Amino acid sequence: MSCSLLPPVLEARALRKSYGGVVAVAGLSLSVPRGQILALIGPNGAGKSTTFNLLTGHLSPDSGDVLLNGQSLAGLPPRRIWRMGVGRTFQVAATFGSMTVLENIQMGLISAHNRYRALWPWAGALYRDQAMALLDLVGLGPLGPLPCATLAYGDVKRLELALALVNDPHVLLMDEPTAGMALAERESVMELTVTLARQRTITVVFTEHDMDVVFRHADRVAVINRGTLLADGTPDEVQQNEQVRDVYLGRGATYRKQAPDAER
Numbered sequence: 336m337s338c339s340l341l342p343p344v345l346e347a348r349a350l351r352k353s354y355g356g357v358v359a360v361a362g363l364s365l366s367v368p369r370g371q372i373l374a375l376i377g378p379n380g381a382g383k384s385t386t387f388n389l390l391t392g393h394l395s396p397d398s399g400d401v402l403l404n405g406q407s408l409a410g411l412p413p414r415r416i417w418r419m420g421v422g423r424t425f426q427v428a429a430t431f432g433s434m435t436v437l438e439n440i441q442m443g444l445i446s447a448h449n450r451y452r453a454l455w456p457w458a459g460a461l462y463r464d465q466a467m468a469l470l471d472l473v474g475l476g477p478l479g480p481l482p483c484a485t486l487a488y489g490d491v492k493r494l495e496l497a498l499a500l501v502n503d504p505h506v507l508l509m510d511e512p513t514a515g516m517a518l519a520e521r522e523s524v525m526e527l528t529v530t531l532a533r534q535r536t537i538t539v540v541f542t543e544h545d546m547d548v549v550f551r552h553a554d555r556v557a558v559i560n561r562g563t564l565l566a567d568g569t570p571d572e573v574q575q576n577e578q579v580r581d582v583y584l585g586r587g588a589t590y591r592k593q594a595p596d597a598e599r
């Protein structure tokens with residue numbers, strides 16, 4: 336996908352953030368066009384999570400700005416940014432274990448529609464059909480009545496993906512979406528994410544330590560090192576970048592856009 340011809344949905348402009356004496360993000364600029372799937376990679380401590388938290392408003396930059404569809408998000412609280420269409424999933428899934436799978440999605444929809452005053456059990460009827468449709472979308476329809484705490488880890492990540500869709504986001508930020516999963520599960524969750532993102536033209540930015548996942552699914556890869564962009568381009572360009580190979584990927588590594596089955 337060509338980056339330059341499409342207008343950016345999300346833009347980071349010269350972002351800087353320090354924690355005391357530690358400079359975590361050191362003047363980072365990045366522009367993400369509509370519908371693109373961008374992987375943000377880099378060594379431990381490079382500044383990926385801090386960048387994510389700056390993009391979602393969970394952290395305020397020391398300087399610089401974040402723009403959504405050209406509008407500055409400076410000073411806006413995370414909830415407001417979420418309402419503007421920036422969804423997020425976390426490294427550790429955030430769900431209510433004591434509620435059923437279906438109720439979790441209903442709670443998300445109630446929150447997205449600002450219906451907080453609706454009290455359970457009366458609220459149990461609210462947004463049921465929409466919640467079921469979202470569960471079906473991520474393949475969890477039959478598990479709707481189960482307590483969330485009983486779900487397998489991969490299903491919790493699917494539930495989290497459905498939860499991220501309750502406010503119909505333009506942009507989805509995913510912090511290590513496949514962390515802690517077995518290979519087959521990683522592939523299926525990532526394929527589902529990409530399929531849904533393409534169907535709904537959602538722009539996805541994800542961090543990931545599994546390079547097979549990154550190079551198989553990303554349209555574009557941005558490499559962060561010491562809080563700045565070391566490289567930014569197509570998966571092939573980034574893979575062939577000498578500096579990236581030295582600092583992060585290693586000299587011998589090659590990753591392909593190919594299904595794991597085809598490699599066995």
Ligand SMILES: Nc1ncnc2c1ncn2[C@@H]1O[C@H](COP(=O)(O)OP(=O)(O)OP(=O)(O)O)[C@@H](O)[C@H]1O
Pocket residue numbers: 354357358359377378379380381382383384385386
């Ligand atoms: N709350 C904090 N207080 C102090 N220093 C922090 C804090 N959060 C992050 N840092 C430091 O900022 C730098 C960037 O951290 P960050 O978590 O953004 O990197 P990362 O690329 O996400 O790392 P990882 O891949 O290990 O998750 C690191 O040096 C880290 O130790």
